[in-house]
Amino acid sequence: MASRRGSLLREEKDGHYEPSPVELLFDLVFVFAATRLSLFLVEHLDVTGLLEAFVLLLAVWWFWDHVVWTTNWFNPDKWPVRLFLFAAMALGLVMSTSILGAFEDLGVVFVVGYLGMHALRAAFIIVAGWRDSRELALNMVRASIWVAVSSPLWIIGAVGDPEQRVWWWLAAIALNYLAPAVRYWLPIMGRSPIESWAVSGHHISERARLFVIIALGESVLVMGFTFAGDWAKPASAFGLFAALVGTLLLWLIYFNNTAGVAQKYFEKARESGRVAANSYTYLHLLIVAGIVLVAVGDELVLAHPDDPLDPATAAVVFGGPALYILGNLLFKRSVGYRWLKSHIISIGVLIALFVLTTALGVFTPLIATWLANAVMLAVVIGEEVAHRRSSAVDASLAS
Numbered sequence: 001m002a003s004r005r006g007s008l009l010r011e012e013k014d015g016h017y018e019p020s021p022v023e024l025l026f027d028l029v030f031v032f033a034a035t036r037l038s039l040f041l042v043e044h045l046d047v048t049g050l051l052e053a054f055v056l057l058l059a060v061w062w063f064w065d066h067v068v069w070t071t072n073w074f075n076p077d078k079w080p081v082r083l084f085l086f087a088a089m090a091l092g093l094v095m096s097t098s099i100l101g102a103f104e105d106l107g108v109v110f111v112v113g114y115l116g117m118h119a120l121r122a123a124f125i126i127v128a129g130w131r132d133s134r135e136l137a138l139n140m141v142r143a144s145i146w147v148a149v150s151s152p153l154w155i156i157g158a159v160g161d162p163e164q165r166v167w168w169w170l171a172a173i174a175l176n177y178l179a180p181a182v183r184y185w186l187p188i189m190g191r192s193p194i195e196s197w198a199v200s201g202h203h204i205s206e207r208a209r210l211f212v213i214i215a216l217g218e219s220v221l222v223m224g225f226t227f228a229g230d231w232a233k234p235a236s237a238f239g240l241f242a243a244l245v246g247t248l249l250l251w252l253i254y255f256n257n258t259a260g261v262a263q264k265y266f267e268k269a270r271e272s273g274r275v276a277a278n279s280y281t282y283l284h285l286l287i288v289a290g291i292v293l294v295a296v297g298d299e300l301v302l303a304h305p306d307d308p309l310d311p312a313t314a315a316v317v318f319g320g321p322a323l324y325i326l327g328n329l330l331f332k333r334s335v336g337y338r339w340l341k342s343h344i345i346s347i348g349v350l351i352a353l354f355v356l357t358t359a360l361g362v363f364t365p366l367i368a369t370w371l372a373n374a375v376m377l378a379v380v381i382g383e384e385v386a387h388r389r390s391s392a393v394d395a396s397l398a399s
Contacts, residue, residue: 007131007132008074008075008078008080008081008128008129008132009073009074009075009129009132009133010072010073010074010075010200011075017072017200017202017203018202018203018206019203019206019207019210020071020076020077022076022082022085023068023071023076023085023207024210025085025089026067026085026088026089026092027064027210027211027214029089029092029093029096030060030064030092030096030211030214031214031217031218031221032093032096032097033060033092033095033096033099034060034214034215034218034288034291034292034295035218035221035222036096036097036099036100037053037056037057037060037099037292038218038222038292038295038296038299039100040052040053040056040099040100040102041053041292041293041296041316042296042299042300043100045296045300045312045313045316046312048166051166051170052102052103052166053292054289055166055169055170055173056099056102056110057285057288057289057292058173058177058285059095059110059114059169059173060095060096060099061285061288062114062173062176062177063091063092063095063113063114063117064092064211065280065281066117066118066121067085067088067117067121068204068207068208069199069204069276070084070121070124070125071085072199072200072203072204072207073125073129073133073136073199074124074125074128074129080124080128081128084120084121084124087120088117088120088121091112091113091114091116091117091120092113092117093113094109094112094113094116095109095110095112095113095114095117096113097109098110098113103162103165103166104162107157107158107159107162107165108158108159110158111154111155111157111158114154115147115151115154115155118144118147121140122140122141122143122144122147125137125140126140126141126144135193135196136196139184139192139196139197142184142186142189142192143179143180143184145184145186146175146176146179146184146186147176147179149175150172150173150175150176151172153168153169153171153172153175154168154169154172156168157169157172177282180277180281181277181282194271194273194274195271195273196273197273197274197276197277198271198272198273199272199273199276200272201263201266201268201269201272201275201276202263202266204266204272204276204280205259205262205263205266205280206263208280208284209255209259209263211284211288212254212255212284212287212288212291215288215291215292215295216247216250216251216291218291218292218295219243219247219250219291219294219295219298220244220247222243222295222298222299223240223243223244223247223298223302226298226299226302226303227239227240227302233305235305235306235366236302236305238305238366239301239302239305239365239366239369240302242301242366242369242370242373243298243301243302243369245373246294246298246321246369246372246373246376247294247298249373249376249377249379249380250290250291250294250321250324250376252380253324253325253328253376253379253380253383254287254328256380256383256384257383257384257387258328258331258332258335258337261335261336261337262279262331262332262335265335265336266279266335275334275335278334279331279334279335283327283330283331283334284327284331285327286323286324286326286327286330286331287324287327287328287331288327289323289327290320290321290322290323290324290325290326290327291320291324292320293316293319293320293323293324294320294321294324295320296316296320297313297316297317297320297365297369297372298369300313300316300317300365301313301317301365301366301368301369304365305364305365305366306364306366307364307365308361308364309357309358309361309363309364309365309367309368311358313365313368314354314357314358314368315354317365317368317369317372318350318351318353318354318357318368318371318372319350319354320372321346321350321372321375321376322346322347322350322351325343325346325347325350325376325379326343326347328343329343329344329347340382340383340386341382342378342379342381342382342383342386343379343383346375346376346378346379346382349375350372350375353368353371353372353375357371
């Protein structure tokens with residue numbers, strides 16, 4: 001997307017945009033948001049709480065993702081774009097600080113932060129892009145109409161009965177996620193041209209990788225705050241070590257081979273906007289959700305390592321890694337990998353472990369965590385073996 005003199009659009013540099021310092025500053029809000037989400041789920045560890053936490057995660061992820069797409073098109077080294085990011089940070093902080101009370105007395109505050117971001121983004125893109133990228137501005141008009149349709153659902157949920165709030169917000173966020181999937185289709189205007197959503201593959205993939213790091217960093221924060229230096233209890237010390245090993249395994253599953261391969265695949269894609277939406281906007285949500293669940297499991301294990309393993313704790317301890325591996329499996333498939341048997345088998349094993357440990361009732365959270373870590377270690381080893389075999393075949397063919 002070329003820019004004119006004085007334009008706020010990024011200059012074409014082969015599409016290789018490195019994340020700027022102000023973008024990384026913006027991301028710090030979401031370290032806090034991820035921590036709030038984990039704490040919310042710890043305090044509401046039941047089916048209703050899980051649904052509510054899922055809705056909150058959807059909103060937080062949508063907020064971050066939409067700002068990332070905006071800075072993919074507009075140069076954050078220009079002061080108007082920086083001011084947009086500063087304002088988005090403020091709205092993100094408003095939303096994040098209200099997460100714990102979003103389904104109680106802070107629903108209106110949460111919605112103000114979320115809808116405020118959409119209004120700010122729409123106004124910025126339409127005004128800043130109207131001269132240099134009329135098509136991009138018109139796309140934002142389409143997106144704004146979709147947001148306007150969903151906004152009453154957000155507002156009704158915020159001011160209405162808190163017990164019904166989750167259903168109003170679930171319907172609203174479903175519309176928000178449906179909109180790009182149908183390319184913001186509207187009567188008369190039709191669908192948004194896929195070419196008009198072209199993005200820098202390098203920038204989008206790098207931003208997604210950094211968000212995964214943010215989510216993993218939140219897990220480390222949870223470890224430190226929950227452990228609180230309790231070295232006198234061996235079970236707590238082993239729990240801390242188990243949580244650290246689990247975080248390292250999560251990192252390896254995503255970063256060891258996949259992230260670089262995905263970035264190269266994305267950079268060569270003809271329809272970069274479609275690949276970005278499928279691989280990063282939608283599928284990375286599962287990866288982040290898995291990390292948040294793992295962080296919740298770490299907190300539960302560190303707080304009560306020797307207690308009997310209850311079904312809710314088992315669901316989190318085994319369900320977090322299973323969801324994370326599922327997200328990685330689908331993400332890897334979307335960027336050219338074959339269906340990875342190691343990932344598919346591991347998901348089945350984690351489900352079986354949940355059923356087994358819940359039925360027997362003789363395990364502790366600490367033992368369950370080590371079992372989950374063993375499954376993730378098998379995934380890392382299996383993928384590494386498959387990757388080396390694939391590399392050896394490619395080298396043989398090349399020679």
